[in-house]
Amino acid sequence: MTHVTLNVNGADHALDLEPDMPLLYALRNHIGLNGAKYGCGLGQCGACTVIVDDRPVFACLTPCGGLEGRKVRTVESLGTAEQPGDLQRAFIDKQAAQCGYCIAGMLMRAQSLLERNPTPDESTIREHMAGNLCRCGTHLRIIEAISLVSRRNGSAA
Template structure:
């Protein structure tokens, strides 16, 4: 076990972890942040997507070692059930979640895109979201939700 200082959702955490422990396990088992899900464990589904220094990563493949000093953000940073953030609101309005398993990863990948490009077109959204899968087939609603936020950003004063 090694002392690992991790900055998660703007808060510092001092954890005793194995250096090769996947970030997903540290988030879920040590910090109680259960938004990111274990899907495939191979970085092929995206259910575990979180942001590290504003870039989407598969937390099931990302070891905790090397994350010291990096800003880690999970879906819990976007809002709450009582006060959902803009992207969460758009997902709710578009009814983008069916079973909900993939949604945290989808939200984080979409958040990364919108922070990098507040006005992506549909082709850009589709390309950016390809590495996250939805077995329920709500991809069109997810794309619509992201587009809603992009359109709101365009029309904001």
């Protein structure tokens, strides 16, 4: 066991764990944040996607030992059920969630894009989101939701 301090959603969490423990396990089992889901464990589906230092990463493949001093954000940082963030609201408005299993990862990958490029076109959105899969087939609604936020960002400029 090693002492690791993870900064998650702006709060430090001092944990004793194996440095090769996947971030996903630390988030869910040690910190109690259950938004990121275990999908494939191979970085092929994206259900576990979180943002580390402004980049989307697969939490199932990211070891905790390399995260000291880095900022981790999860879907819980975007809003709440009572007060969803802009992107969450767009997913709700476009009914982008079917079963909802992939949605936390989809939201985090989309959030990382919108933070770097507030007004991406559809082609850019599709390319960026290619790393995340939705088994229910709501990809088109997910693209529509992200495009909605992009258009709102463009009209706010």
